[in-house]
Amino acid sequence: xxxxxxxxxxxxxxxxxxxxxxxxxxxxxxxxxxxxxxxxxxxxxxxxxxxxxxxxxxxxxxxxxxxxxxxxxxxxxxxxxxxxxxxxxxxxxxxxxxxxxxxxxxxxxxxxxxxxxxxxxxxxxxxxxxxxxxxxxxxxxxxxxxxxxxxxxxxxxxxxxxxxxxxxxxxxxxxxxxxxxxxxxxxxxxxxxxxxxxxxxxxxxxxxxxxxxxxxxxxxxxxxxxxxxxxxxxxxxxxxxxxxxxxxxxxxxxxxxxxxxxxxxxxxxxxxxxxxxxxxxxxxxxxxxxxxxxxxxxxxxxxxxxxxxxxxxxxxxxxxxxxxxxxxxxxxxxxxxxxxxxxxxxxxxxxxxxxxxxxxxxxxxxxxxxxxxxxxxxxxxxxxxxxxxxxxxxxxxxxxxxxxxxxxxxxxxxxxxxxxxxxxxxxxxxxxxxxxxxxxxxxxxxxxxxxxxxxxxxxxxxxxxxxxxxxxxxxxxxxxxxxxxxxxxxxxxxxxxxxxxxxxxxxxxxxxxxxxxxxxxxxxxxxxxxxxxxxxxxxxxxxxxxxxxxxxxxxxxxxxxxxxxxxxxxxxxxxxxxxxxxxxxxxxxxxxxxxxxxxxxxxxxxxxx
Amino acid sequence: xxxxxxxxxxxxxxxxxxxxxxxxxxxxxxxxxxxxxxxxxxxxxxxxxxxxxxxxxxxxxxxxxxxxxxxxxxxxxxxxxxxxxxxxxxxxxxxxxxxxxxxxxxxxxxxxxxxxxxxxxxxxxxxxxxxxxxxxxxxxxxxxxxxxxxxxxxxxxxxxxxxxxxxxxxxxxxxxxxxxxxxxxxxxxxxxxxxxxxxxxxxxxxxxxxxxxxxxxxxxxxxxxxxxxxxxxxxxxxxxxxxxxxxxxxxxxxxxxxxxxxxxxxxxxxxxxxxxxxxxxxxxxxxxxxxxxxxxxxxxxxxxxxxxxxxxxxxxxxxxxxxxxxxxxxxxxxxxxxxxxxxxxxxxxxxxxxxxx
Numbered sequence: 029x030x031x032x033x034x035x036x037x038x039x040x041x042x043x044x045x046x047x048x049x050x051x052x053x054x055x056x057x058x059x060x061x062x063x064x065x066x067x068x069x070x071x072x073x074x075x076x077x078x079x080x081x082x083x084x085x086x087x088x089x090x091x092x093x094x095x096x097x098x099x100x101x102x103x104x105x106x107x108x109x110x111x112x113x114x115x116x117x118x119x120x121x122x123x124x125x126x127x128x129x130x131x132x133x134x135x136x137x138x139x140x141x142x143x144x145x146x147x148x149x150x151x152x153x154x155x156x157x158x159x160x161x162x163x164x165x166x167x168x169x170x171x172x173x174x175x176x177x178x179x180x181x182x183x184x185x186x187x188x189x190x191x192x193x194x195x196x197x198x199x200x201x202x203x204x205x206x207x208x209x210x211x212x213x214x215x216x217x218x219x220x221x222x223x224x225x226x227x228x229x230x231x232x233x234x235x236x237x238x239x240x241x242x243x244x245x246x247x248x249x250x251x252x253x254x255x256x257x258x259x260x261x262x263x264x265x266x267x268x269x270x271x272x273x274x275x276x277x278x279x280x281x282x283x284x285x286x287x288x289x290x291x292x293x294x295x296x297x298x299x300x301x302x303x304x305x306x307x308x309x310x311x312x313x314x315x316x317x318x319x320x321x322x323x324x325x326x327x328x329x330x331x332x333x334x335x336x337x338x339x340x341x342x343x344x345x346x347x348x349x350x351x352x353x354x355x356x357x358x359x360x361x362x363x364x365x366x367x368x369x370x371x372x373x374x375x376x377x378x379x380x381x382x383x384x385x386x387x388x389x390x391x392x393x394x395x396x397x398x399x400x401x402x403x404x405x406x407x408x409x410x411x412x413x414x415x416x417x418x419x420x421x422x423x424x425x426x427x428x429x430x431x432x433x434x435x436x437x438x439x440x441x442x443x444x445x446x447x448x449x450x451x452x453x454x455x456x457x458x459x460x461x462x463x464x465x466x467x468x469x470x471x472x473x474x475x476x477x478x479x480x481x482x483x484x485x486x487x488x489x490x491x492x493x494x495x496x497x498x499x500x501x502x503x504x505x506x507x508x509x510x511x512x513x514x515x516x517x518x519x520x521x522x523x524x525x526x527x528x529x530x531x532x533x534x535x536x537x538x539x540x541x542x543x544x545x546x547x548x549x550x551x552x553x554x555x556x557x558x559x560x561x562x563x564x565x566x567x568x569x570x571x572x573x574x575x576x577x578x579x580x581x582x583x584x585x586x587x588x589x590x591x592x593x594x595x596x597x598x599x600x601x602x603x604x605x606x607x608x609x610x611x612x613x614x615x616x617x618x619x620x621x622x623x624x625x626x627x628x629x630x631x632x633x634x635x636x637x
Numbered sequence: 638x639x640x641x642x643x644x645x646x647x648x649x650x651x652x653x654x655x656x657x658x659x660x661x662x663x664x665x666x667x668x669x670x671x672x673x674x675x676x677x678x679x680x681x682x683x684x685x686x687x688x689x690x691x692x693x694x695x696x697x698x699x700x701x702x703x704x705x706x707x708x709x710x711x712x713x714x715x716x717x718x719x720x721x722x723x724x725x726x727x728x729x730x731x732x733x734x735x736x737x738x739x740x741x742x743x744x745x746x747x748x749x750x751x752x753x754x755x756x757x758x759x760x761x762x763x764x765x766x767x768x769x770x771x772x773x774x775x776x777x778x779x780x781x782x783x784x785x786x787x788x789x790x791x792x793x794x795x796x797x798x799x800x801x802x803x804x805x806x807x808x809x810x811x812x813x814x815x816x817x818x819x820x821x822x823x824x825x826x827x828x829x830x831x832x833x834x835x836x837x838x839x840x841x842x843x844x845x846x847x848x849x850x851x852x853x854x855x856x857x858x859x860x861x862x863x864x865x866x867x868x869x870x871x872x873x874x875x876x877x878x879x880x881x882x883x884x885x886x887x888x889x890x891x892x893x894x895x896x897x898x899x900x901x902x903x904x905x906x907x908x909x910x911x912x913x914x915x916x917x918x919x920x921x922x923x924x925x926x927x928x929x930x931x932x933x934x935x936x937x938x939x940x941x942x943x944x945x946x947x948x949x950x951x952x953x954x955x956x957x958x959x960x961x962x963x964x965x966x967x968x969x970x971x972x973x974x975x976x977x978x979x980x981x982x983x984x985x986x987x988x989x990x991x992x993x994x
Contacts, residue, residue, distance in 0.1 A: 279688035279717040280735060321779050443870035486960050487942055489917035490901050492868055542963060575964030575986070580689075620687050 059298060059305060060252070060260060063129035063177050066164045067155060069351075070381055072392035073412025073426030075460050075471045077156040077509055082554075083524075084148055086563050086591045088607070088630075089201050089222050091146035091154075095174070097565040097589065099156055100507050100528030102548050102572075103143065105618050107275045108197075108625050109226055109242045112143040116158060116171030117475060118503040118532030118544050120482075123432050123452070125161065125168040127175045129250075129264045129294055131311050132166045136333035136361055137368075139168060139435040145270055145288065146176065149191070149203040150218030150248035153177040158507055159475065160456050162430035163379060163396040163410045170430045170454045170479065178250045178264060180214040181207065188637050195607070195630020198225035211254075218248040228625040230278060231615035237623070239282045239323075240275030244268065258300040266292045273323060277621035285323035290315045305343040312336050331365030333436065353381040363436045371440040375400040388416045402439065406431060406453050424460035424473075429453065434495070438483055444494035452497070454479045467514040477503040501541065505530040522554045539578045543619070545570035547584075563591040574620050585616035601636035671745040673706070678992040679956055679968050680731070680945075681985030682719045690719035690733060691985040692747070695968060702982050707731070707740065710747040715740065722992050723763040729992070730763045732772065739763065739772065741794065744994060756787050756796045759823075764809040764816060766835040768792055771816055773806035774799075778824040786818060786831075788838050800838050803829050810853045810860070811835070812884055817860060819850035826867050832887050842887050847878025847894075852905040854912065856925060858884050863905035863914055866898070877902040877916075879929065893929050904946040908973060913953075918943050920953065920976065935976025939969055947991040948973060956988035 058065055067076060079098055087094040092112040096103045101124075102115040113121030122139030125132050126146070134141050148154060154176055161169035189205040203220035223243035227236050245268070252262040268290040276282035294311045316332040339357035346352060356378050363371030379396040391413040398405040410428035417423060434449040458475035481497035488494050508527040515521060528548045532541040540546070547570035554563040566588035574580045593605035606629065610616075613627040676696035683689035692715065694703045707715045716736030723730040729744040737760060739753040759775035770791040776783030781804040788797040805822035814835045820827040826849055832842040847864025854861050860882040866875040876895040879902070883890050895902065904915045912923040918940050919933035937943065937955055944966075945956030953971040966988040970980040 277686045280686040322777065325779075327779060443868075484961065487962070490868060491942075492870060574684075574687075576959060576961050577964030579964050580986070620684070 056300060056305075059300070059307075060182075061180050063179065063250075063262070063264060063294075064127065064175055066130065067127075067157065067175055067177075070164055070353075070383065070392060070394065071157060071412070072383060072390055073414055073424045073460070074157055074159045074161075074458070075424070075462070075473060075509065077158075077471075079154045079156070081152075083563075084151075084154060085634075086561075086593065086605070086607075087148065088609075089147050089149050089203070089220060090144045091148050091174075091176075092143040094148050094154065095143065095156070097550055097552060097567055098524070098526070100158075100509070100526040100548050100550065101156075101172070102528075102530075102545050102569060103618060104543055105144070105624065106622050107226075107237060107240050108228065109144050109222075109224060109272065110240060110275055110622075113140050114143060114171075114174070115544055117477060117505060117507070117528070118530040118541065119171030119477070119479070120541075122168055122435065123170040123479075125165050125173045127165055127173050128266060128292055129177055130309075131292070131294060131313070131337070132168065133290070133292060133313065134168050135315055136335065136363055136371075136373075136436050137315075137317075137331050137365075138437060139432065141174075145244065145268060145290070147203075147220040147222065147244065147246040147268075148176075149205070149220040150246050150266070151176045152179045152216070158473070159426060159458055160410065160428035160430040160454065160477075163381070163394045163408045163428065167431060167433040167451070170432060170452070170456070170477065178216055178218075178248065180216065180250070180252045180262070181209050182211055182214055182252075182254075184210055189634065190636075191632050191634045193630055193632030196609075196628035197228050197625070199223070199630060201630075201632065213254070214252045216248075216250045219246070221245040226275070228628065230623040231613065231626045233278065233623075235278065237275050237625075239273040239284070242270065242272035244270035244272075260298045262294075262296045262298070264292075264294040264296075266290070278623060279621055283322050283324065285320040286317065287320075288315070288317040303345040305345075307339075307341040307343075309339040309341070310337070311339075329366035331363065331368060331436075333361060333363035333371070335359065335361045349385040351381075351383045353379070355379040355381070361436075363440070367442045368436055368440050368445075369442060371436045373400065373402050373436075375402075375405075390414050402447075403434065403449065403451055405433075405451065420464045422462040424462065425458070426460075427455075427457040429455050432483075434483060438495040444485070444488075444492050446495050449483060449495060450481050450497050452479060452481050452483055468512045469510065471507075471509040473507045475503075475505060475507065477501075479503065500535040501532060502535060503530070503532045516555065520554075520556045524550075524552045524554075526550045534576070537576065539576060540573055542573050542576055545572050545584065559595045561591075561593040561595075563593075565589045565591070569616075569618065572618075582617065582620055585614055587614050587616060588612060601634070603634040604631070605634070606631050673745055673747055673994055675994055676701070677954065677968070678722065678729070678994070679982075679984045679988045680719050680722050680990040680992065681966070681987055682734075682989045683717065683986045684963070685718055685735065688714060688717040688736070689986055690715045690717060692719070692722075692731070693968075693982075693984045693988070694747075695982050697970075697980065704985055706747050707742065711742075711749045713749075719989075720760065721762045721990055723765065724992050724994075725765040728765075730765070730770065732760045732763050734760060739770075751794045753789060753794050753796075756789075756799065758783075760787070761806065762808050764811050765791055766811045766814065766816060769797070769835060770794070771809060771833070771835070773802075773809055773818060775805060775823045781823070781825065784823065786816070786833060798838055800833060800840060802831050802833075802840060803827060803843065806831070808851070808853060810855065812855055812860065815841075815884070815887075817853060819846075819853060819862065821849050821851060826871060828864065830862055830882070844882060844887060844889060846880045846882075846889065847892070848875045851903050852914075854905055854907045855884070856907060856912075859890075859925070860884055861905060861912065861925065863902055865901040865903050866895070868901065869899065874898045876900050879905070879923075881926075895929060904943075906946070906948040908948045908951065913948055913973075915943060915946055937969065937971060937976070939978055939981070941967070945988055945990040947993075949991075949993055952979065954991040956984065956991055958987040958989075962987055 105112045116124045126141035158172040186208045193201040201222045205218045226240040247267045250264040274284045291314045313335040318328045320328045337359045341355045359375045361373040377398040381394040383392040396408040412426040414424045432452040456477040460473040463470040479501045482499040506529045510525045512523040532544045549568040552565040568586040571584040590608045596602040679693040681691045691705045716733040718735040720734040731740040737757045741751045761773045770789040772787045785799040805827045807821040816833040818831040820829040828848045830844040850864040862880045866877045880892040919936045922934045940957045941960045947954045951973045955969040958966040968982040
């Protein structure tokens with residue numbers, strides 16, 4: 029036993045030595061292959077959960093479906109494919125930032141990302157990082173950040189992946205992904221679409237989900253090319269177009285329609301010169317929507333926001349284990365639309381990130397200050413540290429100040445917009461424990477968040493709804509991620525689970541915030557035998573209050589999905605799969621009167637060549 | 638162990654049996670027929686889209702506060718977004734906006750007498766003249782050209798006809814055979830008072846009043862119309878305006894305009910010879926025909942949102958939702974002369990109106 033431990037230790041030590049000897053090129057490798065290097069290098073004291081490629085492959089295409097079964101985050105859905113927002117660690121929809129290849133893509137109008145407008149099939153990597161992150165990722169990174177990334181390879185291989193699927197409620201889905209690379213150039217293309225009539229029956233009633241039809245198309249392209257030996261150019265582009273009827277509720281019929289388009293482009297020039305790595309990023313993002321109250325009429329309201337960003341990041345490696353980043357950036361956002369006038373935001377920012385890795389202790393300090401004419405910006409900071417007690421136990425600590433800036437709607441909405449708003453700010457801290465026993469990995473984190481100046485829309489003296497900085501909220505809770513990957517009769521078997529205990533308390537009333545469950549659990553089990561693979565996913569969402577006096581609540585529910593895949597051939601790889609959603613045909617709703625589908629089925633055929 | 642369980646089971650069986658016996662022997666006392674004979678009704682509109690409208694009944698004498706009385710008496714939900722209630726003779730007529738229906742109940746028992754579900758689109762307020770029931774309808778909120786006043790036979794609730802009117806018909810008041818309809822403007826703004834002849838069911842006159850007329854009272858031969866003016870988010874904000882209309886000629890005889898564009902008065906009510914209105918949470922006393930008051934009589938500070946306002950027997954009744962319009966609201970009762978708080982009762986979700994038996 030002791031000898032084994034010793035062997036293990038020397039082996040690992042060897043690995044470490046080996047790693048540090050090649051530190052340069054390994055760091056380089058990350059910088060070259062990853063789009064969001066900061067997620068890997070600047071998450072000290074925080075847990076980053078990477079969702080495995082096989083889970084992404086077996087999931088339904090919209091991001092909500094993936095995350096609700098694979099994270100402790102709670103999702104508020106207006107129906108299948110309809111508007112969906114996340115609540116992470118008890119925070120609101122605009123207090124979670126969605127990061128596309130390192131760039132915050134939350135809407136300028138609403139401050140949030142609609143998780144049903146993201147098709148996961150065009151991304152190579154999806155990671156979750158609960159906890160604060162405004163220093164690196166900007167506004168809204170209070171509850172946590174969700175990272176959608178594309179990665180490069182320079183291995184000279186090419187790979188194609190084609191999927192087509194059909195399922196209940198006339199739901200069609202398709203995607204195509206291709207990767208080509210040489211030693212100098214890497215190209216990555218993804219195209220994905222979903223369309224559904226979405227006219228499912230409301231269980232226990234005579235009603236159907238009316239006017240919930242939708243389709244969306246996502247296109248992603250990324251290209252990287254080496255210029256000489258020490259310069260690389262990378263370009264990422266993502267385009268999304270969606271067209272949805274907004275379904276009615278159990279009590280309210282609807283005839284509305286929503287069309288939205290998002291285009292995101294990022295160009296990066298990276299240069300490596302000894303201990304200095306420099307990165308220049310240019311990004312331009314365009315979001316626009318049209319909302320038809322009556323889809324049969326030509327009247328619509330609209331919004332369009334264009335964001336331009338320039339960012340320079342200079343990294344200096346003082347020693348093998350010490351690194352300093354100095355970052356300067358400038359962002360200009362212009363918005364216009366129905367009910368929005370003169371929406372403009374110019375933000376300059378400077379940041380400094382310091383990281384230091386000792387034998388067992390690593391720590392990181394970072395600061396960011398923004399300057400803008402829209403509001404008073406607080407000094408943001410993050411302090412993170414981890415201590416490796418043993419190979420099986422790591423202790424983490426992180427504390428940060430984060431913010432959520434007022435959105436264009438908050439500031440400029442004609443019917444009540446308030447240009448005097450301050451950003452919401454948070455001071456937060458967390459302690460995490462990472463345990464590893466053979467195949468079992470457990471991450472348990474306790475956190476506390478104090479959010480000030482929470483922006484809420486309430487009627488003013490003359491009855492006009494206006495946003496004001498009012499509430500002070502304390503969130504605290506526990507978050508658990510556990511995974512067990514092992515062999516059962518020589519076949520791969522995995523169990524994954526997450527749990528969140530969440531208290532989110534308004535400091536004036538002492539009540540839990542609405543639409544925030546105290547408990548959420550996910551549990552999934554996967555097994556592969558011969559050509560079959562089976563995945564059972566389940567979740568429990570606890571009850572949520574629907575009124576701030578906590579007199580009314582929506583009951584909790586548990587649902588489960590079953591996936592069965594069969595591989596016909598390996599070269600080329602052909603897989604046929606079947607997915608049974610809501611196998612127990614449970615009537616459930618994550619928002620009042622918004623009934624979700626009962627049992628349904630879909631099937632996809634995948635070719636890899 | 639087994640015996641113990643058996644004993645427990647036996648014991649439970651006896652216990653349940655005896656319970657049943659209890660209920661058998663002591664059936665609930667039959668409800669008196671007129672359980673709402675005297676007291677205050679609060680109409681709770683509920684949350685838009687959530688179908689949780691309700692009516693509360695409060696009897697101050699015995700501190701009775703009954704919730705959900707429509708649902709309890711009739712065994713069905715009231716519906717989505719109860720807009721207003723009209724008390725007429727022994728009837729209470731409840732207009733349920735989003736559900737596009739009208740529930741007619743006995744005002745003393747709240748037993749349902751009928752439901753109107755047809756020919757209503759975005760119904761707002763109801764008024765009865767003779768044997769006709771008139772209901773103002775916005776139609777499609779975004780369409781300014783489809784607004785109407787629906788006319789029903791009040792004896793059998795059958796539909797008679799729809800009277801097309803200009804945009805945003807809201808509150809109505811009847812004087813003799815004339816129905817006065819204030820047009821607030823639906824999703825946009827309007828400044829018209831329609832006069833409908835209840836015998837011919839036709840609009841006989843459209844009178845221009847202030848922007849967004851919100852309340853009306855009749856005193857002698859005068860109809861007073863309070864208009865709040867356009868709000869701050871309008872292209873041009875306008876001040877409130879009080880108009881006096883001669884009921885004989887239906888002409889505006891005089892008007893009083895507030896000086897500041899940001900003043901938006903509401904809730905014009907009469908008590909004795911005096912008129913009262915509100916600006917925000919402040920109550921103003923006004924002698925009809927005199928200059929507008931410069932300062933408030935008092936302010937109702939306890940109120941979160943002044944959403945429903947009534948003056949009744951020298952008291953002020955305010956229906957106040959919670960500030961964020963979720964959860965249960967409150968009814969506040971004030972002394973009309975001093976503005977002192979006399980009582981407070983919890984209501985249902987988002988109370989918007991107070992009515993009396």
